[in-house]
Every structure is written in structure tokens, then in C-alpha cells.
Amino acid sequence: MINNNAMEAIDSLFMDILETRLHPEGYGWLCEQGAALRSTAKPGKLNRIFAQVPRFAIKADPELAAQQLAQGGKQLPVNAMREWLIDTLSRVWLLLQVPDGDQISYVATIDPLFVGAEVNELVALYKSLELLAYPEQWITRCEEGIRSNIGSVLEAIMCNNNYPAVYLKEAAWNQMILKAFFTDKDVRRIRGLEQRMNPRLKAALEDYVQERTAAGRSVNPEIYKLMELQ
Known part of the structure; x- marks a missing residue:
């Protein structure tokens, strides 16, 4: 607070x-x-x-x-x-x-x-x-927002917002980061991205890269930077 x-x-x-x-x-x-x-x-x-x-x-x-x-x-x-x-x-x-x-x-x-x-x-x-x-009271609302398909709502949560990095548990945090890549958000604007990198997120990103590569689709270079941290 x-x-x-x-x-x-x-x-x-x-x-x-x-x-x-x-x-x-x-x-x-x-x-x-x-x-x-x-x-x-x-x-x-x-x-x-x-x-x-x-x-x-x-x-x-x-x-x-x-x-x-x-x-x-x-x-x-x-x-x-x-x-x-x-x-x-x-x-x-x-x-x-x-x-x-x-x-x-x-x-x-x-x-x-x-x-x-x-x-x-x-x-x-x-x-x-x-x-x-009372920031802990809004964790569930934040998690609900991450499940939204509205771009501006996702950006409000993900970009230049300290709340997710400080209060989200690992599973919700990882979900947010994966969704940021899925929806082509500017992940460089996510606060705490490098500090909260974790093994489970690395594994999920590796799977994502494999899927994209197998489908002949491009991969955001920021993913490789993140995976190098683990």
C-alpha cells in the first residue's frame, strides 16, 4: 500500500x-x-x-x-x-x-x-x-483482466503497470507473459519482466517457440532474451 x-x-x-x-x-x-x-x-x-x-x-x-x-x-x-x-x-x-x-x-x-x-x-x-x-484485494480482478480478449484492457494491465509484477502469483504471472507474446503486445513495457523470469515460464516459452518454428512463423526476439536469463 x-x-x-x-x-x-x-x-x-x-x-x-x-x-x-x-x-x-x-x-x-x-x-x-x-x-x-x-x-x-x-x-x-x-x-x-x-x-x-x-x-x-x-x-x-x-x-x-x-x-x-x-x-x-x-x-x-x-x-x-x-x-x-x-x-x-x-x-x-x-x-x-x-x-x-x-x-x-x-x-x-x-x-x-x-x-x-x-x-x-x-x-x-x-x-x-x-x-x-488494499492491493491484495484486487488480485482476482487482475487475473480476470488477463483472460480478456480486449487489446486495450490487456495493455492497461501489462504495460507500464507495476501491479502484476508485485502481486500476481507465478502461475498468473506466467499466463500474462505468454498472453503478451500470443497477442503481440510490446513486452518491453512490462514491468518486472526479467526479474520474475522463472523455470516454468522458460519451459512454456520454449514450447511456444517450437510451435511457432514448426509452423514457419516468426518468433519475437524478446523471447530468446528472456530464456537466456534461466
Whole structure:
């Protein structure tokens, strides 16, 4: 679980990015919703706000946003976040506003979002995993996401996300890595890939290479780099 000081810094970072990328009215709406969640966060309220984000999270004029960043002299340390869709940024920030003092209430508020979420909502939920409180509570949800056939959902879990490397058990981790190769994801963006290489994964990758070679199909060179680690 991320400590309070780190979470304050992360929250500030999100606000810096959102302020420059949202239309002023949209930014004001988002701040109001965040305050409402900090006051009283219930599943129904969070569901409603989550669904409303595309209506209010209106992009700012790109030139104005660039000027604001330059004038503010802001050095944003997480460059990847600047590439997220504005809806994703807004939704992840909203999740960070849910009070986490009580585990049962916290999980009961956020977990229902995974059920019936549309694709963009799922992307935000999976990108938020490493920032959510009580991280062990989201392992099953992460494993469910790995079984998805939706490319953007898989990338949200696999790419530039620390959660899988830290919390997934070996079997689920291996499944994710194999699926990344099966679905031609950029495995270089998977955090902890080399550190979590293991004998079972090596054996599975060797079988995969043999199948691809026998079928006359190309093999991602990153596989050979991984197998050399074992």
C-alpha cells in the first residue's frame, strides 16, 4: 500500500495534468465530484460519476494547455500519464478520492465497478490497480483482466503497470507473459519482466517457440532474451 506522503504527491501530479488538459468547466466539475466522493463515497454514487466522466471531461484547447504547462514550469515525472486518454486520467483520479480508512467499505465501493464496466472504464480500473489501497484485494480482478480478449484492457494491465509484477502469483504471472507474446503486445513495457523470469515460464516459452518454428512463423526476439536469463 502506498504511504500517505506518496499518495499526496501522486494526487498533486494528477491535478497538475488534469488542470492543463481539461476545459475549465470540466475541471471544475471533476473537482466537485472528487469532493463529493471524499465526503461520502458509496457504490451508487461512484458508479454514476464514473459513467458521467465522458460528458464532462472535455479536453482543453491543446495550445492553451501547452502554454499553461510552460508558464507553470511543471516537470511531470510520469510522462506515460500524459499519454493517457483524458477520461482515463479523470477516472483514476476519482478512484483516488475514495476514502480508504475502512477496508470493507472501500472494496465494496470500488469493486462493483468491474462488473459490467464498458471498455474505457475497465482500462481506467486496471491502470489504477497499483494506486488502489488494499492491493491484495484486487488480485482476482487482475487475473480476470488477463483472460480478456480486449487489446486495450490487456495493455492497461501489462504495460507500464507495476501491479502484476508485485502481486500476481507465478502461475498468473506466467499466463500474462505468454498472453503478451500470443497477442503481440510490446513486452518491453512490462514491468518486472526479467526479474520474475522463472523455470516454468522458460519451459512454456520454449514450447511456444517450437510451435511457432514448426509452423514457419516468426518468433519475437524478446523471447530468446528472456530464456537466456534461466
